[in-house]
Amino acid sequence: MAGTAVLGRLTWQAAQVVDVVVETRHVKTITFDVPDWRGHRAGQHVDIRLTAEDGYQAERSYSIASAPDGSRLELTVVRIDDGEVSPYLTDELQRGDQIELRGPIGGYFVWEPSQGGPLLLVAGGSGIAPLMAMIRLRATAGSDAQTRLLFSSRSSDDIIYRNELDQLNGGGLQVVHALTDGQPPGWTGYARRVDAEMLAEVGPSPAERPRTYVCGPTPFVEAVAEALVRLGHNPRTIKTERFGPTGG
Amino acid sequence: MDALMLDGNAVAGLLQEVFAVEVTTAIATCATCGAADAVGATHVYRGAGFVLRCPYCDNTLVKIVRSDERVWIDLSGIRTLEVAI
């Protein structure tokens, strides 16, 4: 499947909710079952479509947060207060409900175990979602690619997938957290916004020629990508996925 | 840089709907400045329609307008599109 450019036109498929899990106070992960799902690559996304009874439709894109798993895929959704789609997904959707989605989409912002490492993954808030698919795939594929995740969140309560990342830490994966809005007592991670100094410390160095994936709100991605280039990283080894102004 | 700017990934679904090819890994050569890079690396803006701009010179590579039944795509800002087959 990898390397095939001709995929056929995308069509909308039915997706049924099989589980809804609370990640943090504003974030939930929804597991969908999509019959005939042909699998996906880590980093790809889906477009979802909601249709109201009066015919009104809204479409949004969400990164797939799970590693390939048969007909199942997980989307992690941040609830934006005055949003139109995210409050529906996080407040309304229940097991058995259906939405439409199409995908998987994207061949640019993907990682496969065969590509190896070293990997530098930099996530801002919900930007962790596609990088988590990579981390999970790395684990299930038994990859030993040296991987560093630098994950910026607001407060420790806002760290999505925190327990799972704690468990996966080790065996070639190093997880480093940065909190911007306050730190709990005894916090040993970074306590400020991601900057060039932090990126240089977390590494890898440009000489190690890492593959870098940066995902999150646009201003975050811009700042990180710029800092990495100033540190000497080759821009062509840095792939970005910008979520727009709010990142939600 | 604009806080609203996205990458080529943001229009990947829309383009694949039309072209039936994974477009974000295609390499686009800018008709204005000659720089070549993946469509996924383009800078995407959302106005009345979508605009994909060259990340090197900011000139327009692609314009996309979409109604319910039709899509209009201007590719004249791309001199050459290289697609793996």
Place this chain on the structure above:
Amino acid sequence: MSIISRGFRRRRVADAPPDRVPPGQYVIRDFPVLSAGPTPHTPLEQWDFSIVGAIDEPRRWTWEEFRALPSQEVTRDIHCVTKWSKLDTVWQGVSVDTLLDGVDTSAEYVVQYSDGGYTTNLPLEDITGGKAWVAFAYDGEPLHSEHGGPARMLVPHLYFWKSAKWVRGLRLQTWDEPGFWETNGYHNYGDPWREQRYWGD
């Protein structure tokens, strides 16, 4: 046949008298920022506004000269082709009639041109006779750059893509020259009341 998602509704939209809402539009209270490109940041010392093309003599105003012109407060509804409408928006601007005062022209068409390369075209009669302004303030404040500041066109009787942000001038022409969006699917004229969104509408 799309699948209906149980309980999904469009976001609460503002109520509005139907005669103020063109077909296919819904009314909102916020002001979305839509842009075809990066926000330009021309310093005011370098900014000017010009009228060029099929006229006796080109006109040009620096920012100071422009701001010294008589201006008006204008309250209008605006309609975006992406289907949102915003009612009673309040602007401060110089009427295009003021800018064209004394201009001798045989032109029938106009192209608005902006920093960043955006253009949009209209018949000259659609920006004269009190129908268009070069606006420099919105809602009582200097126009923010994300909304087109320091100055943008305001042509409220047409879809809002016909009101160029970051406008730097008007080119009067004897021929019609479709602009940035008109060459790629959007309607050449763009009357929201006849729902002229796309080619062929």
